[in-house]
Amino acid sequence: MFTKVRGAATALLCAVALAVAGCGSGAGGDAPGDARTVATVKGEVRIPEAPKRVVLLNYALAGYLYDLRLPVVAMTPEFTGKPSEPNGAWAGDFRSAGTRFIPWPAEGFSIEEVAAQKPDLIVAGGIGLPFKQADDAYDKLSAIAPTVLVDKKYETWQAQFEYLAGAVFGKPQVYADAVRKYDEKIAEVKASITPPPAPAAFVSMTGKGVAHGLVEGRGVPGEFAKVGIASAPIFASGRFRPFSQGGDSYEVSPELIASTFDQPTLFVMAFNNASTASVATLRQQPVWAALPAFTANSAHDLPYWVQRPDFDRAIATLDLVRQMFPKR
Numbered sequence: 001m002f003t004k005v006r007g008a009a010t011a012l013l014c015a016v017a018l019a020v021a022g023c024g025s026g027a028g029g030d031a032p033g034d035a036r037t038v039a040t041v042k043g044e045v046r047i048p049e050a051p052k053r054v055v056l057l058n059y060a061l062a063g064y065l066y067d068l069r070l071p072v073v074a075m076t077p078e079f080t081g082k083p084s085e086p087n088g089a090w091a092g093d094f095r096s097a098g099t100r101f102i103p104w105p106a107e108g109f110s111i112e113e114v115a116a117q118k119p120d121l122i123v124a125g126g127i128g129l130p131f132k133q134a135d136d137a138y139d140k141l142s143a144i145a146p147t148v149l150v151d152k153k154y155e156t157w158q159a160q161f162e163y164l165a166g167a168v169f170g171k172p173q174v175y176a177d178a179v180r181k182y183d184e185k186i187a188e189v190k191a192s193i194t195p196p197p198a199p200a201a202f203v204s205m206t207g208k209g210v211a212h213g214l215v216e217g218r219g220v221p222g223e224f225a226k227v228g229i230a231s232a233p234i235f236a237s238g239r240f241r242p243f244s245q246g247g248d249s250y251e252v253s254p255e256l257i258a259s260t261f262d263q264p265t266l267f268v269m270a271f272n273n274a275s276t277a278s279v280a281t282l283r284q285q286p287v288w289a290a291l292p293a294f295t296a297n298s299a300h301d302l303p304y305w306v307q308r309p310d311f312d313r314a315i316a317t318l319d320l321v322r323q324m325f326p327k328r
């Protein structure tokens with residue numbers, strides 16, 4: 001068997017899955033035909049060498065699976081409780097594969113919906129809520145089909161893609177090709193822009209209007225540095241603690257905004273698209289309007305998805321930088 005599930009839990013899940021997916025005689029047992037053993041955060045898992053029906057429980061991982069030519073039959077939307085559209089970078093693959101979106105309730109994945117897709121492989125995990133909910137539901141998911149949980153420690157697109165392409169699906173060249181394309185894009189963009197005044201700071205606004213600085217050297221600040229847009233060492237000063245252990249952001253209270261974001265350039269984004277914050281809306285607040293970046297008109301909006309991009313959105317971010325700061 002690909003996982004150990006206690007008897008009572010197995011019986012319960014079989015009752016659910018039998019009605020919609022044929023528990024016990026379908027995907028819930030050892031994968032038929034060729035199989036491979038994969039090391040995951042949950043231990044070793046036996047998965048089909050060539051899966052036929054993959055269910056994906058993290059929108060942010062979709063581009064990797066399509067690049068790996070996996071038959072994704074269903075996936076969750078980008079956000080809980082909201083309709084979604086496929087990312088333009090893989091919308092064609094989404095349609096040609098016949099992928100459909102399945103509901104993603106805020107309280108957790110619908111086990112019945114997942115089972116109804118009759119998967120022979122489930123891919124889940126990643127950063128944030130998708131990992132937590134998949135981790136919580138792992139026994140139930142793995143009773144339906146072998147489940148690969150992508151560890152939350154893989155915070156960058158590089159780490160996630162390398163793990164899926166190499167360790168999970170045995171196609172490391174696909175990842176290597178993506179890295180080469182990205183490195184070429186970095187060099188191309190760096191040579192074609194005039195960076196804004198340095199150093200820069202990055203702020204992500206929550207739906208409740210709380211400002212979170214982004215840790216320099218990680219995520220989007222780290223990627224911007226590669227094209228010559230250097231970040232101020234705010235987090236490195238030791239004044240702040242990460243919002244969560246090992247996290248990539250830190251909360252900045254209102255009374256510290258003026259002394260924290262005093263750099264000549266500021267990038268503003270909404271966390272997970274949950275905020276309407278923008279340069280224009282922040283400018284209406286005196287504490288923000290008085291910042292050097294605002295008075296010099298060097299505060300810039302960034303889309304929410306640049307903060308934790310997948311490969312396709314990382315490429316799109318670089319294209320955006322080139323549009324924002326053309327060489328003078």
